[in-house]
Amino acid sequence: MTGRPTTAVLPPSLRARLGPVAALAALVVVVLAVLYAGHSGPGRVDSWIMPPTADSVRPPLRYVALTLDFLGEPAGSAMVVVAAVTGCLLLRRPRAAVLVAAGAGLAVGTVTLLKHLVGRTIHGPDNLSYPSGHTAFFTALACVAALLATDRLGLGATAGTSLVLAAALVAGAAMGWAEVALGAHYPTDALGGWCTALAVVPATAWLVDRAADRLAGRTADAGQREPH
Numbered sequence: 001m002t003g004r005p006t007t008a009v010l011p012p013s014l015r016a017r018l019g020p021v022a023a024l025a026a027l028v029v030v031v032l033a034v035l036y037a038g039h040s041g042p043g044r045v046d047s048w049i050m051p052p053t054a055d056s057v058r059p060p061l062r063y064v065a066l067t068l069d070f071l072g073e074p075a076g077s078a079m080v081v082v083a084a085v086t087g088c089l090l091l092r093r094p095r096a097a098v099l100v101a102a103g104a105g106l107a108v109g110t111v112t113l114l115k116h117l118v119g120r121t122i123h124g125p126d127n128l129s130y131p132s133g134h135t136a137f138f139t140a141l142a143c144v145a146a147l148l149a150t151d152r153l154g155l156g157a158t159a160g161t162s163l164v165l166a167a168a169l170v171a172g173a174a175m176g177w178a179e180v181a182l183g184a185h186y187p188t189d190a191l192g193g194w195c196t197a198l199a200v201v202p203a204t205a206w207l208v209d210r211a212a213d214r215l216a217g218r219t220a221d222a223g224q225r226e227p228h
Contacts, residue, residue, distance in 0.1 A: 009095045010205035013157040018202040025198035032192045033118045040121045046186040057181035068178035072134030099208050107140040107200045131192030132185045135175045139197035142171030
C-alpha cells in the first residue's frame, strides 16, 4: 500500500457538467424511441443522410468500415475490453478497469433492451436496429478513456468535459458512419446508440465511485477495529 487515495473515475469537477449531458442524452434516446417505434424503414432525416443504396461504401473505405464494425462484434469487442481492462490494471487503476467492463456492458445491455422495446427493424423483421449497439459500445469506451485522461492530465471542468464530449463525438461518428455505410443501421439508430452511451457511462462511473468509496470506508473501519 502506498497510502495514496484511490482516484475517482468520475472526477468531481466533471460531475456537475456531465450530469445534465447524461440527462439530455437520455431524453434524446426516449424521443427517438417513441418516434421510430415499430418502424421498418428510414425516417425523413435518415433518407436525407443515408447513401442511395445500402452497403454502398467501396474500398479502401470499405475496409475501414469493416474493421470498425468488427470492433463492435462480440469477438472484437471482447478483445478490446480485455485489452482496456488489462491496461487499466497495469496502470493500477482498478476502478477504471471496473468502469471499462461495467460501462461497456451496461451500454450494450441497455441497447439490447431498447431494441426489443422499440421494435424498429432494418432489412427484415428479425433485424432490430434502434439503437445501434456498435455505436454505443465504441462511444462508451471513448468516454471511459477520456475520463481517465482527464484525471491523469489534471484537467479542469471545462477542459475535461470538452475532452469527454470530443472523444465521444469522434468515436460515435466513426462507428456510426461505418454502420450506416455498411447498411447495418439508420443514422438515427447511430444517434440513439451515441446518446445511450452518453447517458449510461457517467451514471455508471458515479456508481462505481460510490461503491468503491463505501468498500474502502468499510475496510478502513475494519482495520481500525482490529487489535494491534
